[in-house]
Amino acid sequence: MTTRDWPLWEVFVRARRGLSHSHVGSLHAPDAEMAVRNARDVFTRREEGVSIWVVPAAAISASSPDEKDAFFDPAADKVYRHPTFYSVPAGVEHL
Amino acid sequence: MYGNHDTTSVPVEAPAADDPTFDRDFMALIDDDGRVEPRDAMPDAYRRGLVRQIAQHAHSEIIGMQPEGSWIGRAPSLKRKAILMAKVQDEAGHGLYLYAAAETLGVDRADLLDRLHTGRQKYSSIFNYPTPTWADIGAIGWLVDGAAITNQVPITKCSYGPYARAMVRICKEESFHQRQGFEILHTLSHGSPQQHAMAQDAVDRWWWPSLMMFGPPDDDSPNSARSMRWGIKRFSNDELRQRFVDMTAPQSHALGLSLPDPELAFDALTGHWRYGEIDFTELFEVIKGNGPLNAQRMAHRTDAHERGDWVREAALGYAAKHARTEAVA
Numbered sequence: 279m280t281t282r283d284w285p286l287w288e289v290f291v292r293a294r295r296g297l298s299h300s301h302v303g304s305l306h307a308p309d310a311e312m313a314v315r316n317a318r319d320v321f322t323r324r325e326e327g328v329s330i331w332v333v334p335a336a337a338i339s340a341s342s343p344d345e346k347d348a349f350f351d352p353a354a355d356k357v358y359r360h361p362t363f364y365s366v367p368a369g370v371e372h373l
Numbered sequence: 374m375y376g377n378h379d380t381t382s383v384p385v386e387a388p389a390a391d392d393p394t395f396d397r398d399f400m401a402l403i404d405d406d407g408r409v410e411p412r413d414a415m416p417d418a419y420r421r422g423l424v425r426q427i428a429q430h431a432h433s434e435i436i437g438m439q440p441e442g443s444w445i446g447r448a449p450s451l452k453r454k455a456i457l458m459a460k461v462q463d464e465a466g467h468g469l470y471l472y473a474a475a476e477t478l479g480v481d482r483a484d485l486l487d488r489l490h491t492g493r494q495k496y497s498s499i500f501n502y503p504t505p506t507w508a509d510i511g512a513i514g515w516l517v518d519g520a521a522i523t524n525q526v527p528i529t530k531c532s533y534g535p536y537a538r539a540m541v542r543i544c545k546e547e548s549f550h551q552r553q554g555f556e557i558l559h560t561l562s563h564g565s566p567q568q569h570a571m572a573q574d575a576v577d578r579w580w581w582p583s584l585m586m587f588g589p590p591d592d593d594s595p596n597s598a599r600s601m602r603w604g605i606k607r608f609s610n611d612e613l614r615q616r617f618v619d620m621t622a623p624q625s626h627a628l629g630l631s632l633p634d635p636e637l638a639f640d641a642l643t644g645h646w647r648y649g650e651i652d653f654t655e656l657f658e659v660i661k662g663n664g665p666l667n668a669q670r671m672a673h674r675t676d677a678h679e680r681g682d683w684v685r686e687a688a689l690g691y692a693a694k695h696a697r698t699e700a701v702a
Contacts, residue, residue: 279689279692279693280689281513281682281685281686281689282481282483283481283483284689286476301540303470303473303539304473304476305469305473305543306482307688308689308691308692308693309691309692309695309696311695312688312691312692319462319466320466320469320470321475323459323462324465324546327612340412342412343410343412343413343414344414
């Protein structure tokens with residue numbers, strides 16, 4: 279590693295207690311500690327968060343965009359997984 | 374995801390050129406107002422155009438720290454100084470958001486900075502003008518940031534996801550910048566006659582350069598049509614310029630300051646403010662490098678980068694030392 283190729287970190291911020299961490303952006307840093315400090319300065323200068331995660335970008339495994347149709351299509355014909363699929367007789371409430 | 378490592382590992386560019394259906398699929402996505410994400414296939418020219426635009430935008434943010442940074446030590450009160458520091462720090466952050474967005478297209482920030490430092494990539498010409506008085510800080514906030522916001526708000530809906538998301542954050546933060554500039558001018562304008570004159574002088578100098586920030590007129594803007602076709606640009610240079618004039622002309626009345634254009638007048642028929650002809654020869658001179666401060670801005674930037682190297686070295690050394698300690702423990 280040199281000063282030119284610090285690893286990339288993906289930054290996740292919990293906006294407030296009760297919410298999950300959400301992806302806000304990314305930055306370069308030589309180690310996790312500096313990544314957290316830099317993330318604090320870059321992404322939470324206006325009280326946008328109460329907790330920060332940093333994850334090495336290289337450690338993320340992702341689904342392939344080339345296969346996204348094949349990968350996600352199986353869900354398309356299973357409309358019965360949604361409550362709106364079912365008909366409810368008039369007058370029935372709280373269902 | 375923002376990772377740049379995966380954009381380089383996926384062969385996006387090779388199939389793009391060979392696959393006849395590719396541009397059709399891509400254009401269908403654009404026509405459907407869909408968003409392009411980092412690992413998607415995209416035309417090479419779309420990628421290159423975005424890298425050029427986002428890098429130039431990022432460079433502008435960090436060069437833009439200079440004209441205002443020079444006033445941090447001379448701000449007229451502790452409050453003004455704290456505000457100005459916060460603003461300049463924001464600009465650094467905006468640079469970082471944008472470099473990160475550019476990196477999702479498979480380029481490295483270090484290389485982009487090299488290109489800036491060697492003059493192969495440009496930054497907005499507006500930062501080549503000097504800031505001789507405190508009122509300039511007000512005029513930059515009100516007019517330069519105001520023009521920047523007008524330009525940037527439509528980019529929050531641009532077709533490239535990471536660029537659009539960076540711009541959402543930037544626009545949120547910029548609105549404080551414009552207001553603080555307006556407030557500085559308002560205070561000066563309603564102060565002593567000398568302060569009023571100082572505010573008027575700054576507005577007189579920044580008005581026309583601000584209008585030029587929107588770029589050349591539509592019929593003389595070579596890249597505009599393609600950018601609009603690709604959903605990177607949503608409105609033309611002249612449309613955005615008109616929008617800016619319509620917003621700022623009434624604000625100048627509240628400031629008690631005039632704008633240096635005798636032809637500026639509200640046209641009740643169109644509902645827009647008419648403005649005089651812009652002398653673009655000056656803009657083109659500044660772009661060519663003949664602006665008042667081109668050389669100084671670049672010298673300061675490369676100097677700051679070189680003198681900051683020990684900080685990067687120290688952070689690297691610290692990380693290496695801790696990695697060793699952890700390995701031993």
